Amino acid sequence: MAKPTLQEIFVGGFAYFIENGVSGASATSKPASEPLTPWTDGTLGTVLDFKYGNQKIDSNYLKPLPQGGRELVNRSFVTQDFVTIKTREMSEIVHRLQMGVKNVIAEGTPQTPGLEQDRKIEGWLRLQGRVLGGFDRFLHDWWCEVRLEGENVFDEKVVTPSLRFTMIKAVAGVAVAGNSVNWPVQA
Numbered sequence: 359m360a361k362p363t364l365q366e367i368f369v370g371g372f373a374y375f376i377e378n379g380v381s382g383a384s385a386t387s388k389p390a391s392e393p394l395t396p397w398t399d400g401t402l403g404t405v406l407d408f409k410y411g412n413q414k415i416d417s418n419y420l421k422p423l424p425q426g427g428r429e430l431v432n433r434s435f436v437t438q439d440f441v442t443i444k445t446r447e448m449s450e451i452v453h454r455l456q457m458g459v460k461n462v463i464a465e466g467t468p469q470t471p472g473l474e475q476d477r478k479i480e481g482w483l484r485l486q487g488r489v490l491g492g493f494d495r496f497l498h499d500w501w502c503e504v505r506l507e508g509e510n511v512f513d514e515k516v517v518t519p520s521l522r523f524t525m526i527k528a529v530a531g532v533a534v535a536g537n538s539v540n541w542p543v544q545a
Contacts, residue, residue, distance in 0.1 A: 372401075376396055377480070380481070381399075383481055388499060406518055407444050409441065412439050414436045415437055417433040417434070418433055438524060440523060443521050448517055455505065457471040458475070477505060480504075481501075483502050493542065496541050497540045499539075501529075502525050506519065507521060525537060
């Protein structure tokens with residue numbers, strides 16, 4: 359029996375994002391795991407929580423029965439996979455998506471807000487699910503687009519932005535080769 363089958367787990371998440379063009383990242387070139395510097399430089403900060411989800415199309419139909427009448431057949435097709443990550447800190451990505459600026463923010467240099475109407479950034483997401491005891495239960499890498507999820511409220515509380523990372527399975531009709539999920543061998 360596989361180890362992931364019956365486990366109580368308490369998972370903490372670590373998330374990293376390397377934008378398209380940074381450290382040679384592209385849909386056809388995922389940064390290597392050694393050295394880790396490109397990944398750790400792209401930290402998204404303290405991950406408060408993360409949640410996987412998908413969008414699907416239901417295509418139920420009524421099938422005729424030999425004895426008469428009909429029976430409902432449930433059919434569903436997943437059309438998109440995503441993960442939503444809530445962080446404790448505001449990152450440059452959050453500010454850029456929120457303000458709709460086109461380029462990476464350069465402190466001290468004014469930029470025009472609202473120029474980017476389709477507010478997304480493409481790149482590689484690495485999400486580590488680390489269990490109590492210090493080992494990774496899973497490690498996933500996705501070529502994806504990131505968008506701001508919901509609205510940030512600036513009030514007396516610490517802002518906890520949410521980002522939605524949607525996996526991109528193919529670019530220009532070619533499958534993205536680096537999309538993966540790995541369950542490391544447990545010690």
